[in-house]
Amino acid sequence: MSEITLADVEDAAALLSGITTRTPVERSGALTGVAGTPVLLKCENLQRTGSFKLRGAYVRLSRLTPEERARGVVAASAGNHAQGVALAARELGISAVVYMPRGAALPKLAATRGYGAEVRQEGADIAGALTAAQREAAATGRVFIPPFDHRDVVLGQATMGLEILDQVPDVRTILVPTGGGGLLAGIAAAVHARGADVRVVGVQATGAAAFPASLSAGRPVPLEGMSTIADGIAVPVPSELTLGIVRRHVAEVRTVSEEAIAQALLLLSERAKLVVEPSGAVGAAALLDGSGDLEGPVVVVLSGGNVDTLVLHRILRHGLVAAGRYLQMEVRVPDQPGSLAGLLGVLAETGSNVVSIRHDRTAADLGVAEVQIGVELETKGTAHCHEVVTALREAGYGVVFQSVR
Incomplete structure (x- = not known):
């Protein structure tokens, strides 16, 4: 894949004008005290659809050919990517089918349908839904929209990197929630294309951390199993695309415990007055887990806020116990x-x-x-x-x- 240039990211940002919102950056006094350096929160949990996924989905769909648009699109997701694809398809007048696991949270199902997609539930987990979506693409000709493994998707997520540089010009470290690596790769490539001297650090849940082994091996290495409350970043293996960009542009990938994630949700709720999903809170968890060696100002990306109320209640309770x-x-x-x-x-x-x-x-x-x-x-x-x-x-x-x- 050719190197991502500043012009590439700026073109993606132009496509998203009027579609996505420029989400706010808020200073966190509580996390600043923990880290011992200024900490700011990039509140992508306040983005349309409740997460960053709309950025990449819209850029990918907007670049489909007229013939591809006529065939429609298909995707698989447990929540955030589903909603991003559904809204992007509605804005562009494209038919969308989204496969979601049978156990997907009711609010996420309702939101995806509300954005206009046809939702089909299949599979016990995201792997089963993904198989069904790819089968649908092969049988009907619908274009499969991957959650991270496409250059246009990465470019869409990269637009957040430019926003952070504009909003926090003196940023020295960016903490990015990481699953398949689309957001991490995009932000890192964007800030370095701008020429900024910024350390970009990926953060994964310990129970679903595919990047450390893959980076060590120099190739995607699938996890044998995953267990984490941060289901939005529970991805068993990165792609060649995202791994390659991360190897070139990312300083390191850290992991955080389940207890730290729960405590981060509690802190963000009580002190920052923000509803954040577990996967969106792992950057804050990295600070609570003892990552006090980061040069500031530090920007923590809160990548999403789509969490089932019952799940949130259970996790906050766990956070109270852990605290x-x-x-x-x-x-x-x-x-x-x-x-x-x-x-x-x-x-x-x-x-x-x-x-x-x-x-x-x-x-x-x-x-x-x-x-x-x-x-x-x-x-x-x-x-x-x-x-x-x-x-x-x-x-x-x-x-x-x-x-x-």
Whole structure:
């Protein structure tokens, strides 16, 4: 593939004029404190369709020939690419079929249909949906629109790199969520085509990190399995196209834990007042995971905000646990009237909030006159958790099990 030039990216940006929005950049005081250097958030979660995917999808579709447009397009996605293709096709008057896994989130299904695409659910995961989409393309002649493995898609994503340089001229580091590498490759190629001295760093979830092994081998190396809450970047292997660009232009690819991702979502929700999906929060997670060696100003790309409300609730709860804001424990008390009230009185004095409580009189190691009470509390952090446990023990209660994370 020929090198991506500044003119290439500027041409893509011209195509997107009036289609995508110039998403804002906001300073994050909380992450600045963590990193020890200025941190700014590129809020692509506020883009039309809720993610950066519209950029690449629209550039690819806009460059189809009249004959290809007449045949229509087909894509496979669990969410963000689906919505990007659907809206791009509607704007250009092109028929679109999108295959999504049977377990795709209802809000993402509804949004994709709302943008005008015909949605078909097939396959237990994205691999099954992808097979169905490629079969559809072969059988009907529809043009398959890949999520990252096409030069036009990469050029569309690259337009974000130019926006970042315009909005933060003194940026020194850009953290980019990375799955198949289209966004990472595009941003890195764009900033270097502009001649900017910027380190572009890819960030992947540890449980779905295909780039480290592929970069080490010098070729795409598929993962044998993936497990992460960041489903939007759960891609088992990069393409030759994206890997080649990343090798030339990206400083490094880092990985982050599930706990850090959950805590990043919590921080972005509480402190930045932003709804971000797990895959879109991995750049912020890299700062929370101890990446304090980055030269600032640092721009963290929040690549998307399409997250199912129920999933968000579960992840935020996990983030609270990881941050030490929840305490789970088992306390043994005499099986007599007033014991539970006494326990709750001590907890009230500590300033903790009881979320749930249960009684257990049947545990094998309980005495005849004992009851074990399971308590889940909201606390103010890890130090407060230990204060609660100390207060109970000083009051004479036997805390037999506790979970402070």
